[in-house]
Amino acid sequence: MNGIDGKTALVTGAGSGIGRASALRFAEEGASVVVADIATAEGQETVELIEDAGGEATFVEVDVADTDSVERMVDIAVETYGSLEFAHNNAGILTDFVDVTGISEARWNRIIDVNLKGAWACLKAEIPVMKSQGEGAIVKTASEAGLVGMPGLSSYSASKHGVVGLTKSVALEHAEQGIRVNAVAPGPTKTNIQSGLLGDGPGGSTPSLRDRFRTAIRLIRTAIRLIRTAIRTIRADYDTSAMRDVPMDRIADPEEIAGAVAFLCSSDASYITGHTIPVDGGQAAD
Numbered sequence: 001m002n003g004i005d006g007k008t009a010l011v012t013g014a015g016s017g018i019g020r021a022s023a024l025r026f027a028e029e030g031a032s033v034v035v036a037d038i039a040t041a042e043g044q045e046t047v048e049l050i051e052d053a054g055g056e057a058t059f060v061e062v063d064v065a066d067t068d069s070v071e072r073m074v075d076i077a078v079e080t081y082g083s084l085e086f087a088h089n090n091a092g093i094l095t096d097f098v099d100v101t102g103i104s105e106a107r108w109n110r111i112i113d114v115n116l117k118g119a120w121a122c123l124k125a126e127i128p129v130m131k132s133q134g135e136g137a138i139v140k141t142a143s144e145a146g147l148v149g150m151p152g153l154s155s156y157s158a159s160k161h162g163v164v165g166l167t168k169s170v171a172l173e174h175a176e177q178g179i180r181v182n183a184v185a186p187g188p189t190k191t192n193i194q195s196g197l198l199g200d201g202p203g204g205s206t207p208s209l210r211d212r213f214r215t216a217i218r219l220i221r222t223a224i225r226l227i228r229t230a231i232r233t234i235r236a237d238y239d240t241s242a243m244r245d246v247p248m249d250r251i252a253d254p255e256e257i258a259g260a261v262a263f264l265c266s267s268d269a270s271y272i273t274g275h276t277i278p279v280d281g282g283q284a285a286d
C-alpha cells in the first residue's frame with residue numbers, strides 16, 4: 001500500500017480480532033502503531049507480536065466510552081510518535097440475541113457508549129490533531145448490522161447504523177481539510193466477538209501455560225455466552241439466517257478486514273471519503 005510507511009497509526013480494540021490484525025497490517029506497511037485497548041494483557045500481546053516481526057508499537061490502555069480516556073490516548077500517541085496520520089476506530093462489543101423489549105437500560109447504554117459514543121469520542125480527539133497536520137485518514141469499524149436490520153440485535157444494529165451516519169457527516173465536515181473518514185462493514189468474521197469457539201484467531205501460538213490457561217478461560221466464557229445466546233435465539237424464534245447466509249460460503253479472517261482498512265488509509269484511496277465499504281463475502285449484495 002502507498003503512503004503508510006513512516007507514519008503513525010492508532011488502532012482501538014487492537015488487543016484481539018480485527019483490531020489486532022489491523023495493527024499488525026499497519027506495522028507491516030511500515031507505520032508506527034499505537035495499540036489501544038481496554039484489555040491490557042491482550043494489547044501488550046499485540047505490541048509483542050509487532051515487535052517480534054520487527055515493527056514499532058506502543059500500548060495505551062483506553063476505555064473508548066470514556067472521553068477523558070480517549071483524549072489521553074490521542075495525547076500519548078502524538079507525544080510518542082510526533083504525529084497521527086491514521087486512526088482505525090474499531091473497538092466494539094456485541095450483545096446476546098434479545099428482543100428489544102428485553103434489553104436492560106444498563107446493557108443498552110453500554111452498547112451505545114462503547115460502539116457509538118466511543119466512535120464519536122475518538123473523532124473528537126483525533127480530528128484536531130489531523131486538522132493541524134493538514135492530513136489524516138480515519139476508518140471506523142461499522143458492521144453488516146449497520147447496513148441492514150438484525151432481529152435480536154437491535155441495540156448493536158442501532159449503534160452501528162449510527163457509526164455509518166457519523167462517518168458520512170464527519171467526512172463532509174472535514175473533506176476540505178484533507179481528512180478522509182470512511183468505515184468498513186464486516187460480515188461475520190473469525191474473532192472472539194463471534195467465533196471464539198473456533199480458537200484459531202490471529203495471534204499465533206500461545207506458548208506459556210499461563211497464556212493457555214487464560215485462553216481456555218476465555219473460550220469457556222465464550223462458549224457459555226454462545227450457548228445462552230443459542231437458547232435465547234431458539235426461544236425467541238429469530239431468523240438469524242442473515243448472519244449465516246454469506247455468498248462466499250465462509251466467514252472472514254480478520255486479516256481480510258484489515259486489508260480493506262489499510263487500503264482506505266493509504267494514498268491509493270485518496271479520493272474516497274464518507275463511505276462504508278462492506279467487507280462481507282457478498283452479503284450486502286444479496
Ligand code: NAD
Nearest residue numbers: 013015016017018038063064091092143188189191192193
Ligand atoms: P474482538 O472481541 O475480538 O475485539 C474487540 C476488542 O475491543 C477487544 O480487544 C476488546 O478488549 C476491545 N474493547 C471492547 N470494549 C472496549 C472499550 N470500551 N474500550 C477499548 N477497547 C474495547 O471482536 P472483533 O470482531 O475484532 O471486533 C472489532 C470490531 O468489529 C467491533 O466494533 C465489532 O462490532 C466489529 N464487527 C465484528 C464482526 C465479527 O463478526 N467479528 C462483524 C462486524 C463488525
